[in-house]
Amino acid sequence: MEVVKIDNATRVYKIGTMETQALRGVNLSIENGEFTALVGPSGSGKTTLLQLIGCLDQPSSGAVWVDGKDVTRLNRNQRADMRRGHIGFIFQFFALIPTLTAYENVEMPLLLNGHSPSERRERVMELLKAVDLVERAKNRPDQLSGGQQQRIAIARALAPKPALVLADEPTANLDTENGTQVMQIMEKLNKETGVTFVFATHDPRVMKYARRIVTLRDGLIVENNGNGKNS
């Protein structure tokens, strides 16, 4: 089944009178359970594409379906609801709430989704175990290393059991060892839970984990290798 379907999407940024064609007509379909990399040179439109898929932004033309819904028809609140229920995000900077502990950061999406305290506790502990950070539960983000913060961000992204996790250069701010660890955790979670991962990257060491590589150049998909499925 398709988690994401993009139909001739464009995105034009206007700054003053200057227009930038970030995407020029992208067609893409991503199946459930894929582990797919978006690659391409800087400025090719990877982040822009992830933002469209993630309902953070809307295309200038064309359509985007996520989990079977045409998300271009949704209003602000409906898009927020869509993100909350169906999509997890991992960013290049580790994007944790600085005033909340590791535990509370992972718990946040569950709170927003209205889960009971016992459900929350169980799910948070399960995820902290999966990213191997149970003993850091009470630490604030500034007391964690970059790799640890990114693992907490992964746990948070997976907390509401989304259909899709989007990661924009998740390893760009990490050294090789931590980057590898983050990729291994993502791969493991993809295999164990079947959740779809789409990540943008420049990093060849990251690309080798991908089972499908979509290459963008100047806002167009120029190459599409592999089926992203678990071989």
Next chain:
Amino acid sequence: MLQLFKMSFRDLGRNRRRSFFSALAVSVGLMILMLMSSVINGEMGSAIQGAIILETGHIQVRAASYDQNKSSLKWEDLVVNPDQIASQISVLPQVKAATPRLYASGFISAGNQSAGARIYGIDPASAANDPYRLGIISGSYLKADDSAGLLIGKPSAEKLHLKAGDNVSLSVNTANGDVAEQTFIVRGIYSTNTSSFDSATIFLPLTKAQTITQAQNRASTVFVLLKDASYTEAVASALKGSDLKVLTWKDLNPLILDWETQANSYISILYLIILAIAASVIINTLIMSVYERTREIGILSAIGMRGGRIMVLFLAESTLLAVGGVLMGVVLGVVSAYLFNIHGFYIGNMGLTGFTVADTIFAKLTLNDTINLSILTFIVTILAGLYPAIMASRLQPVEALRAEK
């Protein structure tokens, strides 16, 4: 919801000093409001109270043609048989005291100095004149049959270098338009702590005043003090009906009442200014907080927090600031009003003519004012938080996420 408050609370804690000073701005604002209202209360209360006790009473009964600005002594302008009228009024249950008074104008001289004087002929025995009796600071009070003694206020005594027992010469206008001059003995020097009154007023026993002015058995007014000001209208209407004129303290103190209304409108403007200052500090703090947390707002939005909830998050922050600020402000306000209440606030003789103002103001904070001003401050603080909160809720997640850390 609880989680939102937890987050806001921690966020305030993240920048403790800034949060503290914004709460302090709210509390200082509230403290000033409370202090102002308590001083005004004390001032208004004591000004009216002072004027009633010293000068106007609650009610006066006069001849219809009497003009107080002229201190007229013409027989047709005076009340005949005032003792009888006073004793009839005294019988009313709401009345504390009713007593005749004769007003005359003149001047007093000693050595080569002289000063203008308002002469009050009073019945020394009446309770209505207790404030003067209790104000004696040297010498003694008057006796009803004393035909050579007078009381003089402390400021005039100092100006004319008079002590109790000294001789003074008093010139008084009389009923037939002449001036009578006679030597008196200063029996006593009084002070009511109200410079404008004390420096102008000389007391004579009523009988002596009637003799020297040739008013005979007449008085300018029958002065009535009630047990409570709230009885004024009832008693005044009971006294109407004869050909005499019945005036209440409201008729007799138009300046103070005018001044009170005027002061109230100035005060409202001052209140608004103070609240606006406190509000702008809050707005500033919260806008800073929104800017600093732009990325955090982006993250919350990315993980699906709706704009409305983000708004609540920031409103929770201003609510916490409001609670802290108001609590601190009430403490500061009560303490400072208490200090002013004990020590008073010396304004001296403000040189205001036309009404009586005591030289020292005592703050008087009422529970009502405390509650109203606290609620007002609280609401203004929350409202001040509204704009930054709306600003936060309108941030686009993409823009917010792009913000530099």
